[in-house]
Structures are given as C-alpha cells and as structure tokens.
Amino acid sequence: MTTDLPYLNLREMEVAAASVLSPAALAYYVGGANDEVTLRANREGYAALRLRPRMLVDVTAIDLRTTVLGLPLDFPVGIAPCALHGLVHPDAEVATARAAASVGSVMTLSTMSHRPLEDVAQAAPERLWFQLYLYHDREVSRALIQRAQASGARALVLTVDAPYLGRREAILRTPVHIAPGTVLPNVGPRTPGSEGVDDLSYFNTLLDKGLSWADLAWLRAQTTLPIVLKGLLTAEDAALAVEHGCHVWVSNHGGRQLDTAVTALEALPEIVDAVAGRAEIYLDGGVTRGTDVLKSLALGAKAVFIARPALYGLALGGEAGVRHTLELLRGELRLAMALCGKVQISDLGPDLIFPH
Ligand SMILES: Cc1cc2nc3c(=O)[nH]c(=O)nc-3n(C[C@H](O)[C@H](O)[C@H](O)COP(=O)(O)O)c2cc1C
Numbered sequence: 227m228t229t230d231l232p233y234l235n236l237r238e239m240e241v242a243a244a245s246v247l248s249p250a251a252l253a254y255y256v257g258g259a260n261d262e263v264t265l266r267a268n269r270e271g272y273a274a275l276r277l278r279p280r281m282l283v284d285v286t287a288i289d290l291r292t293t294v295l296g297l298p299l300d301f302p303v304g305i306a307p308c309a310l311h312g313l314v315h316p317d318a319e320v321a322t323a324r325a326a327a328s329v330g331s332v333m334t335l336s337t338m339s340h341r342p343l344e345d346v347a348q349a350a351p352e353r354l355w356f357q358l359y360l361y362h363d364r365e366v367s368r369a370l371i372q373r374a375q376a377s378g379a380r381a382l383v384l385t386v387d388a389p390y391l392g393r394r395e396a397i398l399r400t401p402v403h404i405a406p407g408t409v410l411p412n413v414g415p416r417t418p419g420s421e422g423v424d425d426l427s428y429f430n431t432l433l434d435k436g437l438s439w440a441d442l443a444w445l446r447a448q449t450t451l452p453i454v455l456k457g458l459l460t461a462e463d464a465a466l467a468v469e470h471g472c473h474v475w476v477s478n479h480g481g482r483q484l485d486t487a488v489t490a491l492e493a494l495p496e497i498v499d500a501v502a503g504r505a506e507i508y509l510d511g512g513v514t515r516g517t518d519v520l521k522s523l524a525l526g527a528k529a530v531f532i533a534r535p536a537l538y539g540l541a542l543g544g545e546a547g548v549r550h551t552l553e554l555l556r557g558e559l560r561l562a563m564a565l566c567g568k569v570q571i572s573d574l575g576p577d578l579i580f581p582h
Contacts, residue, residue, distance in 0.1 A: 236514040243538035257396035258481035265481025268512025276580040280567035300330025306531035307357035312340030314541035323350035325548035342411035347377035366414035387457025392483035461500035498526035516558025524578040
C-alpha cells in the first residue's frame with residue numbers, strides 16, 4: 227500500500243466520504259433512479275454469485291496484467307466516466323487521472339468534466355479514454371472528438387443509455403448547483419439566448435434525443451479511434467454494436483437511468499454469446515470488491531470500471547484517495563485469484579462460478 231489512508235475497503239470509504247461531502251454532492255453521487263431497485267441489485271448480484279475455487283495450485287506468483295484495446299493495464303480495473311469531479315475535490319479530474327495512471331489503470335473522462343480534456347490527458351498520458359454524449363449540434367461534437375484525438379485519448383466511449391436523464395429523486399430533492407460562473411470546458415460554446423442558464427441545465431438541452439444506430443456512421447467518419455458503446459444491456463444491441471464496428475460496455479449507468487433494468491452482471495452472459503469474441507466487452511456497476519472483479523472477468527468481461535468508489539476516494543484524499551481505492555481493489559483481486567487457484571487473468575472462466 228503506498229497511501230496512508232486508514233480505510234480497509236471501499237465500503238468504509240463510502241461511509242467516510244458521506245461525512246465529508248455536501249448534502250447536494252452526496253445526493254448527486256449516491257443516488258439512483260426511482261426506487262433504486264437496479265442500484266441495489268448491482269451490488270446484490272455480486273454477493274449472490276458464489277465462487278468455485280480450485281486447490282493445490284502453485285499460487286506463489288499472481289499476474290493481474292491485461293490489455294484493453296491494446297493498452298496494457300497492470301490490473302483489469304479502470305475509472306468509469308463520472309461528471310463533475312470538482313464537486314468533491316479542487317484537483318477534480320486531473321487528480322483522478324493521475325491516480326489511474328500511477329497504478330497502470332485507465333481513466334475515462336466524462337464530457338461533463340470540470341477540467342479541460344487536454345489537462346486531464348496530460349495527467350494520464352496514453353491512459354485516457356474520452357466519454358462522449360452526442361449533441362444536436364454535430365459541429366460542437368466534432369470539435370470535441372478532434373480535441374480528444376489530438377490530446378492522445380485512446381478511445382471514444384459513446385454513452386447510449388441517456389437520451390433523457392433518469393428520474394433521480396434524491397437529486398430532485400437536493401439539487402446540485404455548480405458554482406456561479408463555472409464554465410464546463412467540454413460543453414462547448416453557448417448558443418445565443420442561453421445566457422443566464424447554468425451549465426448543468428444548459429448541458430441537458432444539448433443532448434441529441436434522436437440518436438440512433440444510423441448516427442454511428444457519422445461518428446465513425448469523424449475519428450480513427452476505437453469506439454466503445456456504453457450502456458448496452460442486451461444481446462440484440464451488443465450484436466448491433468459489433469456490426470457497427472464498436473466495442474461493448476455493459477452498464478445500467480449505476481442504476482441512475484431505467485430503474486428495474488437488468489444488471490450488467492446479469493446481462494453479461496447473453497452479451498458474451500452474442501459478441502462471440504468479435505469485440506471487447508467491459509462492465510460497470512456496483513463493483514466494490516476484488517471478488518466482484520473476479521466474477522465479472524470469469525463471466526467474460528475484459529475489464530471492469532468503477533465510478534462512485536473512485537469519487538469517494540477523490541473526496542477523501544484527492545489523487546492519493548483514488549489510488550487507495552484502486553490499490554484496495556488490486557490487492558483484493560490478487561488475493562481472490564490466489565484463493566481460487568488462478569494465477570493469471572486468462573485462467574478466469576465460467577467454471578469459477580457456481581452453479582456451473
Ligand atoms: C455522479 C455520477 C455521474 C456520472 N456521470 C456520467 C457521465 O458523465 N457519463 C457517463 O457515461 N456515465 C456517467 N455515470 C455513470 C458511470 O459511468 C457508471 O456507469 C456507473 O456509475 C457505474 O457504477 P458505480 O458507480 O456503481 O461504479 C455517472 C455516475 C455517477 C454516479
């Protein structure tokens with residue numbers, strides 16, 4: 227462990243973060259949609275899945291290394307895109323990116339960041355993916371894509387599960403306000419007449435609600451970067467993603483969009499079948515333990531991503547806090563692998579899961 231933070235696990239960090247965040251920031255980060263059925267299911271699904279460990283395997287050396295889209299990772303955990311890191315720490319996305327890079331992970335920067343993507347890219351050279359929401363105004367989106375590519379981002383992650391924001395009632399009750407005068411650097415120039423509207427509300431008006439599979443050809447023509455579709459939950463959509471030359475990020479947006487939607491873990495097997503090795507598959511939602519990472523990989527994910535746990539780390543200790551979060555997961559994954567008799571990532575398969 228290279229940080230001095232006292233927390234033994236990600237749950238402890240969540241509890242500790244709740245006492246340092248403002249009520250509005252807490253509501254913004256913690257909340258899910260409606261009754262939060264999917265939010266809870268994300269975690270419960272991992273707890274409900276049992277492992278089938280193998281014994282008498284030499285586990286002296288455990289190798290957690292893998293790759294995502296050709297990028298070597300020291301262990302198979304990355305940072306999911308999460309808006310507004312500046313609500314919890316002044317160093318915002320730059321600190322998160324530095325932490326991710328320092329442990330050989332990867333940072334996915336949200337379009338809705340406090341810091342410009344160029345600054346974040348510098349903080350995580352070669353280890354940045356950029357998450358995109360497509361705007362009505364394709365010229366603004368095109369400029370963002372060009373900035374991402376010029377900054378050295380390694381992939382574009384198009385979020386497809388949020389044409390409208392889910393009904394997050396905790397946020398409706400305690401709305402988050404970004405400081406007056408704050409300019410979100412990736413939101414693009416204001417349209418005339420939008421003066422007086424804060425950046426968050428303005429952003430919501432920019433999203434293209436008519437986005438469909440037909441628009442992927444436009445996106446493909448704008449960039450040579452790999453494209454990952456984030457927010458897929460069915461075999462049908464995963465198959466379409468592959469047909470459109472995209473990779474697949476299985477996610478229900480941390481339970482913040484469609485409540486009672488299937489969890490990524492539940493959706494994973496049918497998606498793995500549909501993709502049939504033709505694209506990479508990632509997953510997020512509810513990952514808080516090394517065994518959660520292990521189970522996701524056993525069922526076919528190439529890597530998993532975390533959003534809230536990284537933000538809690540950021541709130542508690544800036545860059546060191548995010549690093550602590552990632553290192554806890556790395557250590558837990560290493561131990562879980564050893565106790566399952568697995569020594570490298572390629573050893574992980576569905577035989578690890580009970581019933582088999
Ligand atoms: C506060 C917050 C903001 C988020 N902002 C974005 C975003 O800007 N873009 C996006 O694609 N997903 C966003 N997400 C969804 C995450 O990328 C991710 O899918 C989900 O939160 C993963 O679950 P976890 O928080 O349980 O790790 C956000 C999630 C949270 C909690």
